[in-house]
Amino acid sequence: MQLKDKISIITGAGSGIGRSSALLFAKEGATVVVADLNEQAGMETVELIRSQDGQATFQQTDVTNATDMNRLIDTVHRQFGKIDIMFNNAGLEYFTTIADTTEEEWDRTINTNLKGVFLGLKFVLPIMKAQGSGSIINMASVAGLAAWPGLGVYSAAKGGVILLSKAAAAEYGKFGIRVNSLCPGSIRTPLLEEQFLGKMDDPAAAEAQLRNHYPLNRLGNPDEVASAAVFLASDSASFITGQALGVDGGLSSFVGDLISIK
Numbered sequence: 145m146q147l148k149d150k151i152s153i154i155t156g157a158g159s160g161i162g163r164s165s166a167l168l169f170a171k172e173g174a175t176v177v178v179a180d181l182n183e184q185a186g187m188e189t190v191e192l193i194r195s196q197d198g199q200a201t202f203q204q205t206d207v208t209n210a211t212d213m214n215r216l217i218d219t220v221h222r223q224f225g226k227i228d229i230m231f232n233n234a235g236l237e238y239f240t241t242i243a244d245t246t247e248e249e250w251d252r253t254i255n256t257n258l259k260g261v262f263l264g265l266k267f268v269l270p271i272m273k274a275q276g277s278g279s280i281i282n283m284a285s286v287a288g289l290a291a292w293p294g295l296g297v298y299s300a301a302k303g304g305v306i307l308l309s310k311a312a313a314a315e316y317g318k319f320g321i322r323v324n325s326l327c328p329g330s331i332r333t334p335l336l337e338e339q340f341l342g343k344m345d346d347p348a349a350a351e352a353q354l355r356n357h358y359p360l361n362r363l364g365n366p367d368e369v370a371s372a373a374v375f376l377a378s379d380s381a382s383f384i385t386g387q388a389l390g391v392d393g394g395l396s397s398f399v400g401d402l403i404s405i406k
């Protein structure tokens with residue numbers, strides 16, 4: 145029970161990494177507020193948590209909308225009297241070159257991945273400052289640490305998330321607030337399987353090519369990111385702030401198999 149009696153909010157918790165994190169947070173004793181644009185998916189996460197005797201509620205939220213984000217955070221604060229953990233996880237990507245990215249795709253990518261994190265910080269920080277504690281986790285990516293052709297705009301957003309998280313850690317550490325970001329590699333979720341691999345001419349070949357770039361020689365599972373989120377959220381990480389934690393099978397620390405060795 146690493147998160148016993150903690151009140152947590154997870155955005156984008158209707159699917160993938162957000163859903164796995166919501167389930168694990170609840171299993172570790174947290175009350176989870178599931179926030180997602182997709183009401184049906186968010187309610188399914190809530191039902192899954194309740195079926196395992198966990199505590200969860202749903203609030204439909206568009207992370208790109210300041211009114212929605214303010215309402216989400218204010219409602220949770222009024223209902224529970226505190227917010228211990230904010231996991232700004234919602235995100236999306238388009239796999240395309242910079243020149244082929246439309247203005248609308250730029251806006252959606254930046255607004256969901258970066259503005260959504262900014263709004264989460266903006267509205268939760270004053271509450272955590274007043275209570276003198278809090279752990280915030282912001283979802284970045286290995287693509288925020290190094291370039292990944294086809295994900296240029298996404299990289300710009302995720303790189304922004306990493307630096308915004310460091311800035312928040314620096315500004316609010318003295319109030320007992322920790323802020324870290326997570327940098328997953330390729331994780332088996334609908335985002336990866338439908339929006340990325342599913343759009344390739346040969347998804348199986350693309351997956352094999354991808355896997356070969358990972359020192360662990362496989363893709364990751366949402367549970368493996370969820371357990372890193374639990375660690376950062378928990379008191380076990382009490383002296384860890386301003387970090388960008390890779391959950392990437394070694395990808396971000398590997399220059400590539402430049403000359404093969406047996």
Ligand SMILES: NC(=O)c1ccc[n+]([C@@H]2O[C@H](COP(=O)([O-])OP(=O)(O)OC[C@H]3O[C@@H](n4cnc5c(N)ncnc54)[C@H](O)[C@@H]3O)[C@@H](O)[C@H]2O)c1
Nearest residue numbers: 156158159160161181206207234235285328330331333335
């Ligand atoms: N899957 C990966 O390989 C991978 C790798 C690195 C980083 N990430 C990041 O992890 C996060 C979760 O990704 P995932 O793979 O679980 O994706 P997913 O598509 O499975 O889930 C994303 C969830 O976010 C919700 N969402 C999208 N836009 C929203 C908005 N404006 N407001 C509220 N909710 C919104 C969706 O409805 C969905 O439930 C994203 O930020 C993504 O960029 C994923």
